[in-house]
Amino acid sequence: MHEQGLARSLLREVKAVWAQHPGSTVSQVDVQAGPLSGVEPLLLADAFARLTQEQFGTSIELVVHQVPLTAICNQCRREVTIERFRFVCPECGGTRLTETQGDCLKLLSINLAAVA
Numbered sequence: 001m002h003e004q005g006l007a008r009s010l011l012r013e014v015k016a017v018w019a020q021h022p023g024s025t026v027s028q029v030d031v032q033a034g035p036l037s038g039v040e041p042l043l044l045a046d047a048f049a050r051l052t053q054e055q056f057g058t059s060i061e062l063v064v065h066q067v068p069l070t071a072i073c074n075q076c077r078r079e080v081t082i083e084r085f086r087f088v089c090p091e092c093g094g095t096r097l098t099e100t101q102g103d104c105l106k107l108l109s110i111n112l113a114a115v116a
């Protein structure tokens, strides 16, 4: 399953940050996912919860923030939002667009809490 692999690589990133903060626990992880990332937010959160439960005996909550797909038009240099995967600039009709957000899964933040 696609989401399981993503959850696994996400957890690797989280562990790397976590390792730099000894004596803390991770309470929540926030990620950003755009329409082109192909991520099913619920499935990903589920896979992540299961994975952390397996490894730490307690599940870490994953919050997936969905963002729109945005791009810079190579012709008029405006930043535009792409809807329904129509890669046409609404300003000038240009079709050469460079995606700036929404094409991948991105780790936003890791909430660490001190162990009591």
Ligand SMILES: [Zn+2]
Binding pocket: 073, 074, 075, 076, 077, 078, 089, 090, 091, 092, 093, 094
């Ligand atoms: Zn344009």
